[in-house]
Amino acid sequence: MSESTNARLTTSAHDSPPNAFVVRNLSKVFTGKTQVHALDDVNLDFQEGSFTCILGPSGCGKSTLLRIIGELETATAGEVEINLAAKKIPRSAFVFQEHGVFPWFNVLDNVAFGEQMADVPRKQRHEHAQRWINEVGLSGFENAYPHQLSGGMRQRISIARAFATGSPSLLMDEPLGALDAQTRTLMQEQLVQLWEAERKTVILVTHAIEEAMLLGDQIVIMSARPGRVKEILPVPFARPRKIEIEASPEFAQMKQSIWESLRDEVQTSLGFA
Numbered sequence: 001m002s003e004s005t006n007a008r009l010t011t012s013a014h015d016s017p018p019n020a021f022v023v024r025n026l027s028k029v030f031t032g033k034t035q036v037h038a039l040d041d042v043n044l045d046f047q048e049g050s051f052t053c054i055l056g057p058s059g060c061g062k063s064t065l066l067r068i069i070g071e072l073e074t075a076t077a078g079e080v081e082i083n084l085a086a087k088k089i090p091r092s093a094f095v096f097q098e099h100g101v102f103p104w105f106n107v108l109d110n111v112a113f114g115e116q117m118a119d120v121p122r123k124q125r126h127e128h129a130q131r132w133i134n135e136v137g138l139s140g141f142e143n144a145y146p147h148q149l150s151g152g153m154r155q156r157i158s159i160a161r162a163f164a165t166g167s168p169s170l171l172m173d174e175p176l177g178a179l180d181a182q183t184r185t186l187m188q189e190q191l192v193q194l195w196e197a198e199r200k201t202v203i204l205v206t207h208a209i210e211e212a213m214l215l216g217d218q219i220v221i222m223s224a225r226p227g228r229v230k231e232i233l234p235v236p237f238a239r240p241r242k243i244e245i246e247a248s249p250e251f252a253q254m255k256q257s258i259w260e261s262l263r264d265e266v267q268t269s270l271g272f273a
């Protein structure tokens with residue numbers, strides 16, 4: 001698919017799930033002292049229950065795209081249709097790289113926060129939170145405060161909270177980016193398992209090609225700024241997925257071809273092209 005192609009994650013008319021999000025002709029120009037053309041004519045469809053990973057060079061508008069889909073930012077042109085049952089994605093269904101937890105809440109209250117905002121009764125939200133605390137391996141730390149935990153444990157709080165909101169979709173912006181390599185690997189595996197059990201619609205921005213290939217059903221490669229959709233690649237590996245797939249020749253081959261596509265864009269974004 002060429003760079004100029006406005007590629008789409010299309011669904012076949014009969015047997016595919018409906019789209020949770022439809023992005024049409026989306027552009028974003030930040031105006032201010034200097035004008036920044038961040039996104040240009042982006043078209044994407046995201047099927048319900050699919051896991052999409054977005055890769056692209058630094059500054060190509062990945063976070064901006066995610067923020068517009070999550071209604072944290074407005075588009076300059078184009079639109080995003082949200083076809084989720086709840087229509088609105090709760091703030092707590094976002095997972096960011098850092099600063100996602102409240103230092104003044106303990107683990108239990110951090111994880112229960114989304115449902116607290118939705119006025120779910122305390123007993124019920126704590127029960128839900130406890131389930132997700134167990135799922136992410138934080139049981140025993142319910143009463144601990146974030147400063148008493150490691151970076152990986154804090155990120156697990158954010159992920160547990162996002163799942164505990166009950167939102168049918170999760171938007172994740174480099175959720176594992178700040179972690180050390182070993183913790184990140186473990187967390188990738190944990191995330192893939194949680195998602196395979198829940199099948200929420202997930203859009204995850206990452207810089208790590210392997211992470212996108214381990215987690216995603218499809219990978220969107222974006223061009224250098226202004227960000228456009230350069231390629232959409234289905235990820236062919238069967239689920240459930242384990243980290244061991246990274247050792248296969250097919251994985252190495254796909255990783256290489258993604259890198260070749262990305263390299264041009266990274267060079268352009270760094271002014272080397």
Ligand SMILES: Nc1ncnc2c1ncn2[C@@H]1O[C@H](COP(=O)(O)OP(=O)(O)OP(=O)(O)O)[C@@H](O)[C@H]1O
Pocket residue numbers: 030031032036038056057058059060061062063064065225
């Ligand atoms: N609020 C803002 N005001 C002005 N410019 C902005 C704003 N937010 C983002 N930008 C600019 O828009 C462009 C895209 O930013 P964005 O954060 O979406 O990129 P990104 O692909 O997520 O980058 P990275 O991978 O480095 O996190 C950048 O040039 C950035 O400086």
